[in-house]
Amino acid sequence: MTLRQIEPVLLDGDLADWVEATAAKAGLTVPEYLAGLVEADRDSEAVDRASRLAAPVYQRWVDAGRPVDDGLGLGEVFGA
Numbered sequence: 603m604t605l606r607q608i609e610p611v612l613l614d615g616d617l618a619d620w621v622e623a624t625a626a627k628a629g630l631t632v633p634e635y636l637a638g639l640v641e642a643d644r645d646s647e648a649v650d651r652a653s654r655l656a657a658p659v660y661q662r663w664v665d666a667g668r669p670v671d672d673g674l675g676l677g678e679v680f681g682a
Contacts, residue, residue: 621636
């Protein structure tokens with residue numbers, strides 16, 4: 603396996619804090635943690651990936667008071 607560095611990643615401060623804390627909790631460096639996330643995403647099914655990516659947006663949708671009482675789910679709102 604050949605290793606190479608990809609450009610540094612710039613993250614929002616709150617997200618960066620979360621990534622650092624989560625990596626530390628797992629006993630990993632930030633690069634190890636991010637590489638693990640990317641590998642897990644690569645190995646996941648397309649439907650799982652779409653749901654994972656849409657879930658935070660859906661939660662913001664719900665938090666903003668958008669309608670979900672009539673049964674709109676994640677897939678219906680964002681096509682996941």
